[in-house]
Amino acid sequence: MTEDKWSQLRQRLLKTIGQNNYTTWIEPLEFDVLEGGVAIFHVPTNFMGNYVSQNFADLILHEFSLSGEPVQRLSFKVAANSPVRPARAPERAEEPYLELADRNVELENSAPRAASATLAKMETLQAAPLDPRFTFDSFVVGKPNELAHAAARRVAEGGPVTFNPLVLYGGVGLGKTHLMHAIAWELIARKPDLNVLYLSAEQFMYRFVQALRERRMMDFKHLFRSVDVLMVDDVQFIAGKGSTQEEFFHTFNALVDQNKQIIISADRAPGEIKDLEDRVKSRLQCGLVVDLHPTDYELRLGILQTKVTQYGTSYPGLQIADGVLEFLAHRISTNVRVLEGALTRLFAFASLVGREIDMDLTQDCLADVLRASERKITVEEIQRKVSDYYNIRMSDIIGPKRLRSFARPRQVAMYLSKQLTSRSLPEIGRRFGGRDHTTVMHGVKRIEELKQTDGQIAEDVEMLRRALEA
């Protein structure tokens, strides 16, 4: 074992435990020597030796074994008269070092004691609970998610494994977890004996580290390799976590070899997950990778209507005025979770004050949500859209030319900038080639007048506004 090897090993530990833990606990360790299966480290304080030994010893041992080093124990020595970290491990025996002998003994013996308790815990921890609300019945299908839904349905039939893994990816709150739970419910309903394991990637890591710490790797491997269907949610979480990725990779391969179905979700396409090892990426890309696109207006409206029907039973008698759901579907375009939250709040509020859910109540009750999800339209976007619309160059909108065919679109763009952004007149002027705020004011006024008298201008402005707000 060389210093070099230790520094490689430290790099892998960094990936597994994260920068903070690494800086605090691993960096100060000084590797001294490997003697008769015991790796000896120097630590600055007793406390640190104990802490590392209790929390990271198994990980370190695991890393040693991965690097082909036959290490059975770790030993932490602390300089008795030195509260600070020694610059280098002393070479002469007479230097006063204190060995944390107890820790070593305990490390060796801790596994059998912890074993039965851990095994019991692991067996009861079989799967993360499935949300009873997340079924196919309650999942609203629209253009943005129809492919993901169809793939999920196919896997849920439980027939011969055709695509392995199924990877569902997409932005926050677009229904990945919902679809995974729906698959699990359906599979269990069809075959109650099927061993379906659903868990988040974070839980996978937690269990892996726990198994290492308690020396229950065999149980861990057995548990994960004996499932019929493995579902791992938010797999991007293991990116950058070396040993966990490694274990995930082996688990994955073992299950695919046995033709067991694997279903994975991620917040982006596997190829785009930073710090995910290439071999893991390529495994994930082997099956069917489908994405959940951001919701569109129709899907949002459909989801709202479905939720209203569901809420209806909890809030009997509550009325919802025409146009409210359309308004919400139009205005809240972030994610479904926000949409649901808005509706829940609206129902709770309306039932509290005993009023119908109309536009006024909606605007009052959801002012913050509506403000937060307001899309920020920029002056540049407006200039681009307007120049496309009138088929002129953007430079002609910004530039000095006074030709009517440029001046009118320029005024339209100024008008829309005033209406749709929070920019002041001088700020808008600056973005139109450094024009004075009075020029902008004049342009805005002109369009206001023309809208009353010129049907074509009124239509142009309306079309552009809609395109910009879409």
Ligand SMILES: Nc1ncnc2c1ncn2[C@@H]1O[C@H](COP(=O)(O)OP(=O)(O)OP(=O)(O)O)[C@@H](O)[C@H]1O
């Ligand atoms: N198409 C849909 N029909 C009905 N409900 C949906 C739909 N899409 C999402 N939802 C609901 O939106 C909420 C968020 O969905 P979910 O938790 O599945 O998102 P996610 O994609 O896993 O997000 P995250 O990346 O945050 O984990 C859930 O309550 C879910 O039921």
